[in-house]
Amino acid sequence: MSDDTSVLPPEKSEAPGPGAPVPPTVGVDHPRVETTEKLTGDALYTGDLQLPGMLHAKVKQSPHARARILGIDTRRAEALPGVHAVLTGHELDYKIGLYIVDKDILAKDVVRHFGEAVAAVAAESVEIAAEAVELIEVEYEVLTPVLDPMVAFEPDAPLVHPELGSYSYVEAAFSPQPGTNVAHVQKIRKGDVEQGFAEAEWVIEREYTNPSVQHVPLETHVAIVQWKAGDQVTIWSSAQSPFTVRNLFCTAMRLPLNQVRVIVPHVGGGFGGKAGIHLEPLVACLSRKAGGRPVRLQATREEEFSLLPCRSALTYRIKTGVRSDGTITAQQMTMFWDAGAYADYAVNVTRASGFSASGPYELPNATVDAYTIYTNKPYGTAYRGFGHVEFFWGLERHMELVAQAIGMDSLEFRRRNLLKPGSVTMTGEVITADTGDPLACLEAAATSIDYGRLTPEEAEHERRTGRRIGKGVATLHKAPAMPSFTATAAVVKMNSDGSVVLNIALTEIGQGCNTALAQIAAERLRFPLHRVRVAVERDTDKDPYDWQTVASKGLLLSGNATILACDNLLEQGYATAAQVLRANPADLDHDADGVFVRHHRDHGVTWPELSIGYAFPNGNGIGGPLVGVGRYIAQGLTHLDKETGQGLPALDWTYGAHGVVVDVDPDTGEFDVLAISSAYDVGRVVNPGLVRGQCIGGMVQGLGTALCEGYIYDQQGRLLNPSFTDNKIPTSRDIPARIESAAVQTAQIDGPFGARGVGEHPMISVAPAIGNAIQHATGAELMHMPIRHEDVWRALQSHEPIDNWITETPVGSCRSDLPGGNLAVEERTPPLRQAQPVLR
Known part of the structure; x- marks a missing residue:
């Protein structure tokens, strides 16, 4: 775990002019700036x-x-x-x-x-x-x-959009297939996958599914x-x-x-x-x-479920070749995304899932074929995690089953295959020490739940209740999925009393961006936080451009734009002060009170005097209103090659991991989540309270998608659960007794003060961590979420020992007809390797 702060600006002056030094604001826990307005009901919504x-x-x-x-x-x-x-x-x-x-x-x-x-x-x-x-x-x-995406994928399926070939679309990134129900296909190719399978001692193949889910924000x-x-x-x-x-x-x-x-x-x-x-x-x-x-x-709540978009459903098939020492030699991944009736964001979710499909693992040989498929269901759009919640369910359950198949502890299996400096991603990006530390996140999550052993309290709990305790971990990663030319801007305006207002178009939707950006501006200006206000209302006539408030990119892009706007304002202030003080701008410094000559600290001019133009005693004026403008655009990103998927689609990666403790009734399948923990490499923490809030909120939302949420249709395509009556989300009573998060800090070299985003990540791998924990407790193999008690019971009834997974599938063949839950495992060299006992 590293804490590289080399990207930070120079330290503040020890004695900056007439006022006392302002304490740092970045890295400090400050209450959200809109707290009072929202708690009192003064905040106005549309x-x-x-x-x-x-x-x-x-x-x-x-x-x-x-x-x-x-x-x-x-x-x-x-x-x-x-x-x-x-x-x-x-x-x-x-x-x-x-x-x-x-x-x-x-x-x-x-x-x-x-x-x-x-x-x-x-x-x-x-x-x-x-x-x-x-x-x-x-x-x-x-x-x-046409309700089943696998049926819609067939060449003779009725067409949801017969006119697909006439539609306008973004040709640089997407590939609709006229005459089919495929709105987009994303291909990724790395190495020689057939050779990789030929080198494997084991080949494990399985299918994982999850349904559509509604966003259910409090405000419809x-x-x-x-x-x-x-x-x-x-x-x-x-x-x-x-x-x-x-x-x-x-x-x-x-x-x-x-x-x-x-x-x-x-x-x-x-x-x-x-x-x-x-x-x-x-x-x-x-x-x-x-x-x-x-x-x-x-919209009414019921209209949110049917009129408006949801999260896409996914069927994910994964075939993995692995050696007995745990080294992955090849992986073949096929995703079938159920877009519903319209493409909306689903095609970009498919694109993002393609270049992220491997997770934070090094795969020397791999293929991805990800399809966006039209069906006659409410259409899919962006959802927190942008496809990663869905495919990490399959990927991290699959990693668990691969480890079990070869008889290796799943934590050790993950350690051996995680990305590290020098690794090459699916799209050809070389991982460096600045990219982030997935191993540190995994170790932190595992340590927090005492993975691999029962504590005395847990052993007593088992003895007293007859329920079995299981512990599971799951990794995650995500990078912003956005166009290569994504840009944003910020404007910082100084008022006549020396306070400032920051205007941005990044929308505050609960993630705390107004607070974090106020802290970044205050840090860069060396002002106390109360002197910085972020305008609440976003207005395309008055605010500078921002692409979208999505992708966990806001802190990095808008944070950098804010720093540049502050620098621009300071440059103007220094230029005016240099004339007033008859000094070279290079000899000036500043603090919260004003600008002064560095080697004559009592020789200065205040910010209020500079704010709207300086007036000399004789009435002459110089300068003018201090208005700083910062512009920032994502650097180095490229389109992906449509046949190989090679390119640079990711501005930065945020890595993380979850650890979960469950107790399960081995007879009925009933279970409870006793504890959930997580760790994320956030680059640098701007506000510890905001990070913790994001993490806890995301984990609770992840519990919902893991345990109880999902659309259910009848055979005519009518949605049967379009309300909270039958489509439950977690309440305060569903939160585990112990919920924790930790921050790993490997500074993002191009991030504001080293920070990177963590808005979506806390919910990504909650579901597979729970599935893995249940499997560790009982051996139940779960391939579909949400995970309900009856699902665990059914899995327990159908559970087979690992020896029975071995198939007669010919070497090198790929099972493409797997019904949900079926597993193909092939061992290349005799004798049959015995699985280790289930780790608890």
Whole structure:
């Protein structure tokens, strides 16, 4: 574990002018800057806004997963008093899409998933709008839906998008396959995988699955739009990324960017579900039809599950060749991502999963084929972890089973195969000592749960309860999945009292970016934190550009932009002070009070005197308002070769690991998570409290996806659990008694003060760590999440000893017909290697 601080700026002056030195702010635990505003209820969210003459909208949703629309009768709805606008798809000649432009604002001719919007109403009240929606009559020809991605992948499957070949898409990064249901295929090729399998003593193959999951932020999606005369459009939205909303909206509506303004106040959580564009185009069209009156649409909780996007489901097949000493020689990985009805972010999730598929392991020979597959289900989008939660479930369960198959302790197996300086990733990136330390994270997580032994208290717990305790670990990694030209900017403005305001477009969605960036600005300016304010409201007319608030890239990119903006402001201040003090700028220094001559500290000028221009006694003025601008763009990233996947897709990697302790009833399969711990290489901790909050929140969210969350459909594609009644998320009662996190600090050489992001990582490998712990306790082999008690019971009933895994599969062949849960294991050299006892 290293703590490289060589990237930090020079130490502050010991006696900086007339004031006392300001203590450091980076690395110090400060309360979140918006705490009081939120706790008192003063914080305003989009749903709190009331505009003069505002109308309220509701949508008519399809009860079918796949159907032709034969006719829509809106006459009764239009005649209802209080209704000002009714819309159907045929009135709207627009398509929207993030990477593939494949979605109508309202379904036109066909519906592609249960809950899709087919009509919309704007009325004087929510109640009138809801009544009007019920009066709209839609005639359907119901068609058989395509629900299974493996069926949709077949060449003769019905096409969800027969027009796929005519859609616009981002050609540099994505590869839709016209005439199929494949929206994108991501290929990665490294080494010679066939030769790698030929060198293996064991070949283990298995399939892992997980369902779609809803984001369930506390604040549901909400948008208010006013389409004024002259096509001047103002959008208030709960969006994560205001510039993305503006850019995609203008592309769809064929409007210039300077005619559309997007404003984002406080946001009540996003987790990726608010990253793209969703309700805004529909609400805008209702406003235009209603004569320019502002229109508000807020999704109900049930609409969040069916109208709006979810996390994609995944089927993951992994085939691994390994020697008896634990060295992986080859790995073949095939991912089938269930995108649902539209591509949205799912194609980029597929891309990111492809270049990250190996996890933090060194694979000398490997292939990845990752497919984005259209089905007739609610569509997938970004979700915290951006695909990594899903595929790490399979990868880290697979690593556990590979270790068991060759009779090696799974912790030791991981140690032997982890990336290290000099390792080469799947896409050809060379790992260095500055990249991060996955081994330190793994060791910290294992140590925190006393992996490999029972404590006296745990032994007594087993004796007293009859339940068996198991301990499991799982690794993780993730890098920002973003375009190679991702850029951001920051503006720091000084007020006349010497305080500053930071303007950015990175959205505060609960991750604490306003606090962390305020600390970075305060550190760079050498100001106390209370002198720095980060503006809350994001506004595309007033704030500098930022790509999106996604990918755990905000701290690194916006942090660097903030440092550069502070440097720019200081440079201006020094230039003015040099004239006032008749000194060379090189001889100046500064503190929280002002700028002074380094070797004559009492000879200085205050920040308030410099802030808006310095005035000499005779009335002459020099300088001007101090406004610093910082711009930062990701360096060195490239597109990936479409055939080999080689390139540099990752700005930085954050490594981590989880450790979990469970107790399991070996007869019934009932289990409890007793403890969960984690460790992440965050580069450098900016705010310990924020990091801990991210980690604990992420682990609890990871418990939900591991234990209880997931969409369930009937055979007609109707979602059976579109609410918290049947689709549970964890509550405070589900949090383990012991939940811990630790920070490893290997400074990111290009990070702000050495920091890197950790927003998504805490939930990534919670599920496989639980699965591994249950397996250590009972031998139950779990291949599907969520993991419910009955799943453990079924696994216990079907559990076979490892000796029975050996198959007669010919050497070098690949099983591609594995049903969920089946395992193929092949030993290359006799005699049969006996598995070690299950580690507890």
